[in-house]
Amino acid sequence: MTEPGTGVDPAAVHVPVMAEAVAAHLAPALGRPGAVYVDGTLGMAGHASLVLDRNPGAVLVGIDRDADALELAGRRLARFGGRVHLVRARFDELDRVLAGVGVERIDAMLLDLGLSSLQADRVDRGFAYRVDAPLDMRMDTRGSVTAADVLNGYAPDELVRVLRDYGEERQARRIVRAIVAEREREPFTTSARLVRTITGALPAAVRARQGGHPARRVFQALRIEVNGELDALSGVLPVMLDRMDVHARAAVLAYHSLEDRIVKRAFAAAAEDAAPPGLPVVPEHLRARFALVTRGAARPAAEEIARNPRAASARLRVLERIRPVDGGRC
Template structure:
């Protein structure tokens, strides 16, 4: 099939995670398998490794299996949300893993299939569910949430400074079924002077709706401690985030794990209070200018990686 998916920061991720995956029987978990771009590259670089690929999108899992081709015999693909990681591993009888990747961006499949409703530049049904088998759609949120709740999610998840105006306009313009109606409503609610600053005027609202529909921050908060707990000593966790809300969560948890938990001033830190993690990336790494030019979807990516250096 045509190669429509360009994995963000693929070479850097493969190089670092391979340090934990070079031995026979190593287990690599891709918690956001998508179209298997990263997973395929990791398996090719580590012929002794096995993949556990998790995704909530059944369409993506089907495409991923096809893209893996002959590598699929080293892969177990699971339909789940990544915060279900402990249950997935328990069901497979896996007690610890060697490397985990969470790529928190939308897959090309979700962006490019207009009927999924993620894109604001084309008219499409307002769905936005990563798992189309369950849960409310973006249209459900728009048509049922009270104005104060709409304003809250636009402020918090979209960091939209005109959240109150947009929320009131949405309530007045109900019902919504397609994205064109929503884009028109958002544009009309934003002051004319601000409509073309900071990107498309609907970008932040669409981000907020997607996060709400898929409970993305809730899932991320749940999976990070579970992912770290599942790593063997020497195992690594890599997270690719695409907006500041995600990145702050990752940064805070990684920093906490890389600090000792002893009271300040104690002369000798007891073993059980020493750091569990080591920061592999010092701060967030960004794609190169060359990568962004060839793959504009990588522009906002931030990569953070930690290594487990001690059991809890």
């Protein structure tokens, strides 16, 4: 597949974020023959191809909800032959995916959250606020709800909730008033009209104080709502932890505070002892089953950000299972 009108294969120019750091952190868990690496957000397989190259005994279960991404990834990963199993699914369907490929325990897993480069760069998908496109924003085109459906169909209070909760937009109520007035005149269908509505709703002083594009937070909020991104993340984390074998590692790349907060809390809770505070000795069965590999979130180096500006907001957290659930193989 090539990008329409360019003749360029997106996978050939795709630059995965913090790829060297991800590969290095996952490598200790992938040394044995047949070790299972799950990429829950396969995209164009930039991380997956590097991990498979670095760990020749590992096998990949690659998951993505986007059919275009899976097609590109399949071509890029064809050289690995039978080491690769690709599944079209949302990553919070992890239990079903693993059952389908006959895998019980995993040795490493990556979640590279947010919008993929392929989705961001495809004008017809409607994710970008800098170009005019249909207001779609579905990562999986089988989904029934589009961004236009949200804008035109949600009650005002629900729209305010979406913009505040998922876009952290302080001007949510002001923007929603403008959206409601516009949609009563004519339903929203394209991104350019939405951008004009958002920009017009915000006084110049507010736009200057916010910094960045005035539509950025609204588009983020709509995308998260359409795709159920935070619900999917909250749903997959406990399943991922439960499926990890002893010495397995999980890595998550987040790009905004909403995602990172969910990951940080889940990892911190998993790495805590279950004993009440003040016990002089923690019994084995109450000791933490996981340990934090990264203290805080690792960030990309300045050199990487200069090469790939999309890496600027990335935060990488890595966790390792250090004890089984029941004293044996977990």
